[in-house]
Structure formats: C-alpha cells, structure tokens
Amino acid sequence: MRFFIVITGTEFTTGLKQEKNSLYISKEVFKRGGEVIGIHIAPDDIYQIQYAIKIGMDKSDVVIVSGGLGPTEDDMTRNAISEAIGVPLIFDEEWLRTIKNTLKEQGREITENIKKMAKLPYGARKIENPVGKALGFIKVLDDVKKAIVAVPGVPSEMKPMVLKALDYLGLKEQEKRVHLFRTFGKPEAEINDILSDIEDIVLNSSPKGVDIFVLDKNEFFLENKVKVIRERLGELIYTEEEKEMEEIVGNILKEKGLTVSTAESSTGGLIATRIVNVPGASEYMMGGVVSYSNQVKVNTLGVKKEDIERYGAVSEPVAKQMAEGVKTLLKTDISVSDTGIAGPTGGTKEKPVGLHYIGYSDRKKTEVHRVVFKGERNDIRLAVSQYALNLIRLNLR
Amino acid sequence: MRFFIVITGTEFTTGLKQEKNSLYISKEVFKRGGEVIGIHIAPDDIYQIQYAIKIGMDKSDVVIVSGGLGPTEDDMTRNAISEAIGVPLIFDEEWLRTIKNTLKEQGREITENIKKMAKLPYGARKIENPVGKALGFIKVLDDVKKAIVAVPGVPSEMKPMVLKALDYLGLKEQEKRVHLFRTFGKPEAEINDILSDIEDIVLNSSPKGVDIFVLDKNEFFLENKVKVIRERLGELIYTEEEKEMEEIVGNILKEKGLTVSTAESSTGGLIATRIVNVPGASEYMMGGVVSYSNQVKVNTLGVKKEDIERYGAVSEPVAKQMAEGVKTLLKTDISVSDTGIAGPTGGTKEKPVGLHYIGYSDRKKTEVHRVVFKGERNDIRLAVSQYALNLIRLNLR
Numbered sequence A, B: 001m002r003f004f005i006v007i008t009g010t011e012f013t014t015g016l017k018q019e020k021n022s023l024y025i026s027k028e029v030f031k032r033g034g035e036v037i038g039i040h041i042a043p044d045d046i047y048q049i050q051y052a053i054k055i056g057m058d059k060s061d062v063v064i065v066s067g068g069l070g071p072t073e074d075d076m077t078r079n080a081i082s083e084a085i086g087v088p089l090i091f092d093e094e095w096l097r098t099i100k101n102t103l104k105e106q107g108r109e110i111t112e113n114i115k116k117m118a119k120l121p122y123g124a125r126k127i128e129n130p131v132g133k134a135l136g137f138i139k140v141l142d143d144v145k146k147a148i149v150a151v152p153g154v155p156s157e158m159k160p161m162v163l164k165a166l167d168y169l170g171l172k173e174q175e176k177r178v179h180l181f182r183t184f185g186k187p188e189a190e191i192n193d194i195l196s197d198i199e200d201i202v203l204n205s206s207p208k209g210v211d212i213f214v215l216d217k218n219e220f221f222l223e224n225k226v227k228v229i230r231e232r233l234g235e236l237i238y239t240e241e242e243k244e245m246e247e248i249v250g251n252i253l254k255e256k257g258l259t260v261s262t263a264e265s266s267t268g269g270l271i272a273t274r275i276v277n278v279p280g281a282s283e284y285m286m287g288g289v290v291s292y293s294n295q296v297k298v299n300t301l302g303v304k305k306e307d308i309e310r311y312g313a314v315s316e317p318v319a320k321q322m323a324e325g326v327k328t329l330l331k332t333d334i335s336v337s338d339t340g341i342a343g344p345t346g347g348t349k350e351k352p353v354g355l356h357y358i359g360y361s362d363r364k365k366t367e368v369h370r371v372v373f374k375g376e377r378n379d380i381r382l383a384v385s386q387y388a389l390n391l392i393r394l395n396l397r
Helices: A021-031 A048-061 A078-084 A094-105 A112-118 A155-168 A188-194 A219-236 A246-255 A270-278 A295-299 A306-313 A314-328 A377-396 B019-032 B046-059 B077-085 B093-105 B112-118 B155-170 B188-194 B219-236 B243-257 B270-276 B294-299 B305-311 B316-329 B377-396
Strands: A003-008 A037-044 A062-066 A089-091 A119-121 A125-127 A136-141 A148-153 A177-183 A201-204 A209-215 A237-239 A260-264 A285-291 A334-339 A354-363 A368-370 B002-008 B035-042 B062-066 B088-090 B119-121 B125-126 B135-139 B146-151 B176-182 B201-206 B209-215 B235-240 B261-265 B283-290 B333-339 B353-359 B367-372
Touching: A003 A021, A003 A048, A003 B155, A021 A037, A021 A062, A021 A155, A037 B046, A037 B261, A048 A062, A048 A078, A048 B035, A048 B112, A062 A078, A062 A155, A078 A089, A078 A119, A078 A148, A078 A314, A078 B333, A089 A094, A089 B235, A094 A112, A094 A270, A094 B046, A094 B125, A112 A119, A112 A188, A119 A136, A125 A155, A136 A155, A177 A188, A177 A219, A188 A201, A188 A209, A188 A219, A201 B119, A209 A219, A219 A237, A219 A354, A237 A246, A237 B155, A246 A270, A260 A270, A260 A314, A260 B125, A270 B270, A270 B283, A270 B353, A285 A295, A285 A314, A285 B270, A285 B294, A285 B333, A295 A306, A295 A314, A295 B283, A306 A314, A306 B093, A314 A334, A314 A354, A314 B002, A354 A377, A354 B135, A368 A377, A377 B377, B002 B019, B002 B046, B019 B035, B019 B155, B035 B046, B046 B077, B046 B146, B062 B077, B062 B155, B077 B146, B088 B093, B093 B176, B119 B135, B135 B155, B146 B155, B176 B219, B188 B201, B188 B209, B188 B219, B188 B305, B201 B305, B235 B243, B243 B270, B243 B377, B261 B270, B261 B316, B270 B283, B270 B377, B294 B305, B316 B333, B316 B353, B333 B377, B353 B377, B367 B377
Parallel strands: A003 A037, A003 A062, A062 A148, A260 A285, A260 A334, B002 B035, B002 B062, B062 B146, B261 B283, B261 B333
Antiparallel strands: A037 B035, A089 A119, A125 A136, A136 A148, A177 A209, A177 A237, A201 A209, A285 B283, A334 A354, A354 A368, B088 B119, B125 B135, B135 B146, B176 B209, B176 B235, B201 B209, B333 B353, B353 B367
C-alpha cells in the first residue's frame, strides 16, 4: 500500500517550528509494510493544501493529512479535503453532542468555530479524538479504491488516531523489516568502511555514537546480515533496541547490585542527569558532585591543590582524584569523572579545545582515558557523557 | 519570490531519521522575504524525486533540492534534475581537478562514482562545497524565469551553500518580519487567551515555556503588536532573542558578580548542566551536588535526617535545607534546589506524580515553591530546571 503524507502549517514553511509528525507516521506505516512515497508540507493556504491532497490522491493509495482540523480560521483541512474529493461536509451529530457536553461541564457554550470540529465528509468513518475536540476521519473512495485520512496536528491526538486509521486499513505490524544497532566508539566513516559490502543499511550519527539501521524485506536475509554485523562490530554495539546508553548502564548496575556516583567538571551534571533519566534509577544512583570550580574540586572532592597547580585542572591526576574522591564521599561502588575543555575558547597547543580526561573507578582500580573530541561545545559535552557511561558498560560487562 | 523545497532520502520516508534541513532552508528564505509554498520529502527513487521537482517547477519560482548529490547509487538528484528540466549534465573540469587533488593528498585515486560529484547541468552556475566533494549548482531557466538549486544533504555542507544560492538570487535579509518572545510561567491556553485579539502570532510550547512568534510584513504594525504583547505579558517574558533561560540567568549573574550553586534531586544535575551550557559559565558557576539518595542529602548537604523522616524527602523543609546546604558547602552567593516526584510511578494521594519543591536561596532569604508539573518524566524534569533558573531571574531582576 502506497502512502502519501500531507502536513499543514505555516509555522513549518516559515521555519518557526520543526515538523515531527511525518516521522511518526512514516515509521508506523513502514513498520506495517506500507510504503511512503512522499511527504508534503503545505502552509495554511487552502489552495496549497488542496493541491498537496490532489498530488497525493494521484500518486498513492492512501493520503494521510495531519493538521488543520482545529477551530481557528487557519484550520482549513476539512474544506480542502471536501473540495479535493468532491464530497460535501456534514456534522457528526453524536460527536457534536460530545463536544457540547464537554463544554457544558466547563460552563462554556459551543460556538460556530468549535462546531466545525465535528464535521466530516459525507460517508466518512469517524476517528474519535481521545484527547481533544477535533474529530478525525477516514473516507474511502470506492470507485478509485483510494482512501483519505485526516488527523489533528497535536501529537498526543495525532498518534493514537493514526494507529486507529492504519488498523482500519488492515495494516498490521509485520515481521521484522529493520534491525537497529546502536554503537559508540568509532566514527561513521569507519563504521561505513567496516560494513561497506552490506547493502541497505542506513547510518545515523550523533554525539551519542552511530546508529545502524539494517533493512531487508526478507526476514531470513535480514537475520543473516544482522549476524554478520554483530560479529564485526562486537563490543562497539551497546544495544540492539531503541534504548539509551543510560538504560543499558542502569540495567547492568541493577543486575550487579552496584551503586554509582559522578564527579563532573566539563559536563557539569550531564552524566548524572542522564543516569537519572531512567525511571527507577534511585536503586543504583546515589548522586554526584558538579565540581566546575577548582575550589569545589579541592574542598569537596579532595583533589590535591598542588596537583591542580602542577598539572592543571584538565589533567589525568585530577580526573583520577575526582573519581576516587566522589566514590569515597558518596560511598558508592563505582564512579565516573571528567575534566576537559569543551570550548569554544580556552584551548592551548598542549591542551586543545575538546581535550578531556575521563575517569572510571571501582573497588579494584581507577582508569583515566585521554580523548580529544571534535564539534561544538554542547556536542562535545554530550559525547563526553556518552564516553563516561560507556566506560561503566565496558568495565562491568 | 516563491520557493519549493525538495528533500531526498528514504531514511525520512521510512521514519528512520528526523528531517531537519527544510527547517533551516525555510527559515533563511523567510528571513529574506521569500515564501515557501511547499516542502516535499521524496524517497531515493528517481521518479519520485523528478515528480517532486516538476511539481515545484510548476508552482514556484525557485526549487531548492537538498540531498542525493553524493557518490552512492542512492544519489540520483543530478540525474533527476537533468531529466526534469531537459538539460544534460556535464563535468565541471575545475572542480574535478579539485577533487582529484584532495584525493591525491590522501593517497587515493578518483573513481567513477566520485567523479559524478563534479557534474552539473549545462549552463548551471556552480556552488562550491566548502566542506565536502559534492558540487552544488544553481540553474536559471531563462525562458520560464525559474531557477533550480541543488545542494547536498549534509547540514554542514548544505547550510553555507544555501546561503550562497540565496545571495546569488538577490535575496537579502529583510527588515524584521518576525519578533520572538520566550515566556515561562503560564500554559499555552492562557497565553492564547491573553493574546486572542492579536493576529498572526504562532505559539510554540514546550517544557521550557511558550515561545511566541509575532509576524507582520509591515514593520510599523509589527512594532505596535510587539509593544502591546510586551506590556501584557510583562515578567513572563524571559527573553526576546533566540536565547535560552540559562543564558539570560548567566548574564544577570555575571553582571551582578554573583556566584551560584545547585542542589538537585529530581533533576539529577540538569540545572547545573544547563548553567554550564553557556560558554564562560565558570565566571559564576561554582558547582553543585546531585543528592539523589537521602544519604547524600544528609551527609553531604546537611539536611536533617529527622526532617526527611518527618516530612519526607519531597517536602518544603528538605528543599530549603538543600538550597541552604549547598550554598554553604560551595560558598556561593545564590543557590537553587529541587526535590520531587518525576514519575512515572512513586506518587501518592498527598504527593502526586509531578509534585516538586523548588528552592532558591541568596544572602537575604530562602524561598521554596510548591508546584505540580504534568507530563512525562523527562518533560517534568526539564520544566523543573526551567522553573529553578527562572527563580534566579525573577529574584535578581
């Protein structure tokens, strides 16, 4: 089944807002074996929306329109669809009553603008809105064997309503067509070289590492590719699910019954907050110290003042003492630390922007890694946090 | 000038990757007074790309295509354009030499696939790539007074090349057409009510608050609207620039010569890391303590154990003692703290999920705010960090 997605909103065509609904819809269609042959973002202009719908009807089996179902004058998707397919709009009386009752409870009266949210093309099947007032619908055009779906643009309304529409169209989640590897430790170009002979892979790189999507419509071939890649990449892979490094690390800590703490300079609390991103982190996360100033490094973490003077705050001994200091202070089994120059200024020839010392300490040892990261300040800090979390993973495997 | 943007990439139409280039291009076009009448995302399929280009040529004055200029077989934008406009591709000999020389320095030979990155339609003006090998171009079709621009999909290459193309088309940055207010403290619905009589505003809400974009092509009317909104929203506005709360707070602290520290439980370091997001934060940020466990609250911050037992860790006295404790420990002028239940579980009837106590302390006083936030765990934590930073702003104004 071929899909065409139409997104409406002048906020997208003027660059005021990042459009994200098409990502969700495409993914759900793809997971169910459908093919998206185009995504078209139109401003709130009835002619442009109509035109997009017509292109979609022409090229695909199903057009999904998201946005423009609300009560304002900018909301014109209903009319655009009605005119594009030549079917008049009527009120869904039941939904109109639902809206009226909701408003009554709030002590409000229904207005003409609100009323129009209960309209749908004659003969369309309604898709109830579990959150808001705008009614969605799916209209099947039997003569041309095509369908058009309309859902609101508000993500919390759009998502369940798209799933209902896909269900109604008979699209079920398929056998696996895609496999994800999330890796950290090698840049995209190197991963690309390692996997250069494997077809249909998509690489997606970020400061958190390189994600590899392996595609194949045939499950047997997919599994084969997956085995080869798993073998080649080994410990670079930190998960094969849609999970974050902090979840993987959290699971390991929980499983082993170990507690963790952090001593952060350059990342300023980012490692700690990422660990706490995971619900239930209180089982293993005790806390941390953000020692941005040298004074805090010395007074709170017990880093030797003379070592900071001798080697500088960005140095191997300081990272080591930070990790060991916080581990002692907060009485944990494991700790990580970092000190570095995130930039954009502050670098020297010996200590360039991006240089970081990242420490890991457990009951048996402390190790410090010297790494020079490239990129913008906050990308570097994100990469440092990923590196530190990955050190926990690699040490506790 | 009417623009149509074509983005290529199967990774977008299968929902594997968030498309972002169209946001950048739309924004730059809008800033220069151009109008984007449509954005079309096509999979790596030469017919779909060609079709998108044809629609664009039909509807607009300028089509900008991003993506598909690389060396792989999926890169077919050049051919799609050539066929769509009926102009053959030729080599740019100068660029071909540039590529050859770059490869030579790396000890590599040029291949047929790499060669094609130096091709452009006959008569097109080249747009040199400041980062990579793929040549961009702009082809003006004099007979129809239209132009087509091709740039790579890699953002660091795409961005400067789009600016060059807009320059060449004579689009200069215009008088201001849009004004931004970033607010925190009231939900979108309330802001909407306050501004309901003002036309052409776009609201964009997130855990960080509500951003208001005020649009008007006429600068006089724009300024008028801006004045009215500024008066109505008052201290809800934390900036009128594209800046983050941490930058605003950082500027205030720097200006007043005050130092800050944080004591975080629910946010787990997020406030600290946001303060450190700003280059030069070392002038005022001393550090912080992430006191996720009660043990750290008591041992490191000096929160009274009996108060935790009596009132619970999520309570007004604990938030107060955390703020005062970290201020004393790290010897700073100002401090903020939080303790709360971010969810998804852990709530009770008296202390529901989302409940937070947020503390602020300076030389004169300590205040604690009780707020119940709604949303997902990490949205709540982001909102808490914004609330804490905003407390610094409101207290130091």
